[in-house]
Structures are given as structure tokens and as C-alpha cells.
Amino acid sequence: MADNTLSNTARKNIAAVRDLAVEIRKGRSRIDRITDAISGFAGTPRFLVAQMVIIGFWVGGNFVLPTTNRLDPYPFEFLNFVLAVExxxxxxxxxxxxxxxxREATEQAxxxxxxxxxxEQETTKMLQMLRAIHARLGMSASAHDPELQEMIQTTQVEVIADELRRTREEVEGATSEPTEEAKGPPSDVKPA
Incomplete structure (x- = not known):
């Protein structure tokens, strides 16, 4: 049977993430807490049921009451106004x-x-240390592995960001270019 206990490091990491989430929640303004509560309730089935019950009573009540006592006779203009404001x-x-x-997602990203x-910096440093150990032990073939040489290079975030941007633009350009049929015949071909 597998051991399902967590290591102390995993427990510390879980606690750190929990503490960060608590800190973020505590940092919310009063208006943030109010809007979260309202949007949280408005997205529940209870809200939908409450809406249906209120509208049902409104419409039913206006049909049951005598014509002279109706608050909002058909076509329920006041109800429409209230629902639009809501x-x-x-x-x-x-x-x-x-x-x-x-904003919170951006901060977390x-x-x-x-x-x-x-x-990445720590991993690069460890690879450099391993290469030095290999060289010292006379294992020069593995110390001069071309793939290892690439891995040991410091990652240039700006270069990666530029390449991602260029690739994204190529993909977006490829999807926005018209197809061959939409372009029509080449300019040197005369229609029959």
C-alpha cells in the first residue's frame, strides 16, 4: 500500500499558498467584498429560482387582482423597468x-x-556544477555534450518573449489571410 503522507516541504508549500490566498482576501476593499458577494449570489441557482418566483408572483398577482387595483397591468412596464435596472x-x-x-491573476502570473x-537560474547553476564535476572526473565527453551546452546557457527572457510574440503574429496572420479561392485568380491569368 502506498504511503499517502505528505513531506514537510509539501506541507510548508501548501501553507505558504494558503497564507498568500488569505493575505489577498484580506487585502480586498469593502467594495470588492460587496461586489464578490453580490456576483457570487447572482450566479447561483437560488438567485434564478428567486427571480422566477418574484416574477411569477408579480405577473400572477396582476392578473388575479381586479382591473382597478392592478399595480402594473399587462404588458408589465414597471416590471420591465425593474428588470432592466437590475x-x-x-x-x-x-x-x-x-x-x-x-488584477489578482496578473499578480499571481x-x-x-x-x-x-x-x-531556471538554480537549475542552470546545478548543470554548470555537474559539468564541472564531470570534467574533473575525466568524463569530458558528457561534459561537452552539445545539448548540455545549450541547457547551461542563461535563459534570455526577452528573446523568448520576442519569439513567442513573433510566432503568435504568424499564427494570427495565417488565420486572417484569405484562402486561395477567396483571393481569386492570379493577376497574370485572364478569366475565360
Whole structure:
């Protein structure tokens, strides 16, 4: 049977991530907490059921009441107004919550990038040390492996970013170019 216990390092990492999440949650402003609560509730089945019940009572009540006592007779103009205002309010609240989540995601992505760069630097240093050990032990063939030579080079983030940008532009350009059929015949071919 496999041992399902976590190492102390794994426990420390889990605690560090949890603490970071708690710190981020504590750093939210009052309006952030309010918009999160509203958008959180508005995205639940309970909200949908509550909407259906309220609208059902509104419509049913206006049909059951005598014509003279109806608050909002058919075609329910006031109900339409209330629902339109609610839609504007909810969409604004959801956008505010999404903007905050986007800011947090950007901060986490920057943190991941920094950690990744540190890990790459540490790995490069270890490879350099291993190459030195191999050379010292007379294992020069493995110390001069071309693939190892590439791995030991310091990663240039700017070069990788430029290459990714260039590749993305090529892909976007390839998908936006018209097909051969859409281009029509070449200019040197005369239509029959």
C-alpha cells in the first residue's frame, strides 16, 4: 500500500499558498467584498429560482387582482423597468468582480514568472556544477555534450518573449489571410 503522507516541504508549500490566498482576501476593499458577494449570489441557482418566483408572483398577482387595483397591468412596464435596472446593476457588479480577479491573476502570473526564473537560474547553476564535476572526473565527453551546452546557457527572457510574440503574429496572420479561392485568380491569368 502506498504511503499517502505528505513531506514537510509539501506541507510548508501548501501553507505558504494558503497564507498568500488569505493575505489577498484580506487585502480586498469593502467594495470588492460587496461586489464578490453580490456576483457570487447572482450566479447561483437560488438567485434564478428567486427571480422566477418574484416574477411569477408579480405577473400572477396582476392578473388575479381586479382591473382597478392592478399595480402594473399587462404588458408589465414597471416590471420591465425593474428588470432592466437590475440587469445593468448586475452586469456592472460582475464586471467589477472580474476586473479585481483579473488584477489578482496578473499578480499571481508575475509571481509564477519570478519563481520560474529563479528555478531556471538554480537549475542552470546545478548543470554548470555537474559539468564541472564531470570534467574533473575525466568524463569530458558528457561534459561537452552539445545539448548540455545549450541547457547551461542563461535563459534570455526577452528573446523568448520576442519569439513567442513573433510566432503568435504568424499564427494570427495565417488565420486572417484569405484562402486561395477567396483571393481569386492570379493577376497574370485572364478569366475565360
Amino acid at each position: 440587469a445593468i446593476f448586475l452586469s456592472t457588479v460582475v464586471l467589477m468582480a472580474q476586473n479585481r480577479q483579473s 508575475e509571481l509564477h514568472l519570478q519563481i520560474g526564473l529563479l528555478a
